[in-house]
Amino acid sequence: MTSTNPYTYDKDQKVLCFHGPLIYEAKILDRRQETDEQNASYPIYHVHYQGWNKKWDEWLDGTRILVWNEENLALQKRIEQFYSTKKGLLKKNGSPSSLDPNANRKRTREELEKEKEESDFLNKPEIQLEIPEPLKCQLVDDWENITKNQQLVPLPREPTITQILAQYKQYKLEKKSGKTWNPDLIDEVSQGLCMYFNKALGTMLLYQFERQQYSDLRRKHHNKDMTDIYGVEHLLRLYVQLPTLIAHTAMDETTISVLTDHLGDILKYIHKMRKQLFVSEYQNASPSYVSIVNGN
Template sequence: MPPKAAKQAPPLYEVSERVLCFHGPLLYEAKVLEIKNPGEPGASYSYKVHYKGWKSSWDEWVPQDRVLGWNDENLQKQKELREEHNPKKKVEKDKKPAHAEEPVVPTVRGQKRAREMDMDKEEDFIKRHEIKLNVPEIIKSLLVDDWENVTKNGTLVKLPRDITVTMFLNDYFESTETSYPSGSQQRQSYEEIIQGLRAYFDKCLGTMLLYRFERDQYNEIKKEYPDKNMCDLYGTEHLLRLFVTMPELIAHTNMDTQAVNALRDHLDNIMLFISRNHEKYILSEYEQLLKYSQ
């Protein structure tokens, strides 16, 4: 008798199941909408997920390794990632945070847990503001790789970067010359956006964009280059983190709808430029820097 064909193992998660899903470096509550069978024994399923509190336009198909079960261990992991990605929470209550675009969140009394409060705050941002970036899949993948390199592999971006944020933005600006020649209104708009991104990066890097494992390196590089801006020391790896934080930052500015839409379009174009040239601007391997080991 011919051998029996190997059976495909059942999916780890079911339709309508509550799960946690990576989107960039953070974990978000999600619900499984559909399951795609890979058709080959041993291969992983794919899941279409809906992020709680997010518009359905953010629904997406994700590989199995981006989905985690809803349990205490993974909820603790979600909390730890939020803390690592939001060092601003360490700011003393009686001090104004450096990133003034975001208000200080007041302490809420009652029985609501901190995790639920964080999720409610995130949902409020989505509901109140029509800000959505078209993040290419390759950019999402690069952000996850970046998170794993630092938090799981214990490696860091070697600084100063050969191609800094300033160099990258200059390259991008020059690439728009053929479409928007010097003197045009669109060209002037691009220049203003790029100047603003440099300012945002310098302001937000130390308070919002670093993981806990990078703080010693950040302090050392500031001492070593006291007269340089951060955009002249760090590279596009950290700039990507700023882009996915921008919707939250913009939500707390008084920019009008037209200005917000223009900024969103510019950010979409810049991310497309990175996705097409990521081998040049994004490190493929980080380095183990022993002097920053803890």
């Protein structure tokens, strides 16, 4: 009786791996089996990123590893292009004193106060939300559909953001195993998420091509919150911005830790239910819509 090979990848195999938002070339150095909380075994892989110092070598489960093929190499380029268009996302932190020709002049009181504000901001507790790799790919598809293909998310969406968060709450309360969640805290986090979305949508979450659609919806549904119009596609964009938004609040480290836990769990639910939540096809914008956007 032959045993089934539990491994997807072999030692010394050349692969592609997610590290942060981008995909890099890597090599499998070793592999072994781990056991989860339910005593089920799963494989993990020790990988080395090509051209990187070995201090970056790490053990990963299979979710961050991709087969080396033309399709995934194309995905690597698409993701790199997506993030390179986002202002500042791929910029390295330079040394202001070495770049600023006025660095040695006497600073004004206003400049010193601004520096203090920036220092206080940088010293605030940091929120980190790990977006699963399939959802990172979803962000890239979303960007390409709108900015390159001139397509739109069909709106109003079904389910809406409000409905998704209600479904999430029901899912957590009905789940028998795992961590117990406080329903009042779920409501509080969901309400906060909706508040952030409604405030950020028009200023931070839209591509230029979508702004006319947003204006039309605001006029047509002026008595509705945008969380009752938009769906998971735009909620996922909010998740990219949340660390920055929350960093500007006065929350303490304990509150941010609890909030991060809940926001991360909602993201896991979105990942788990992604086939049911994300729209299957974007709609082509009408010629008249394109004409308005282009100012014709």
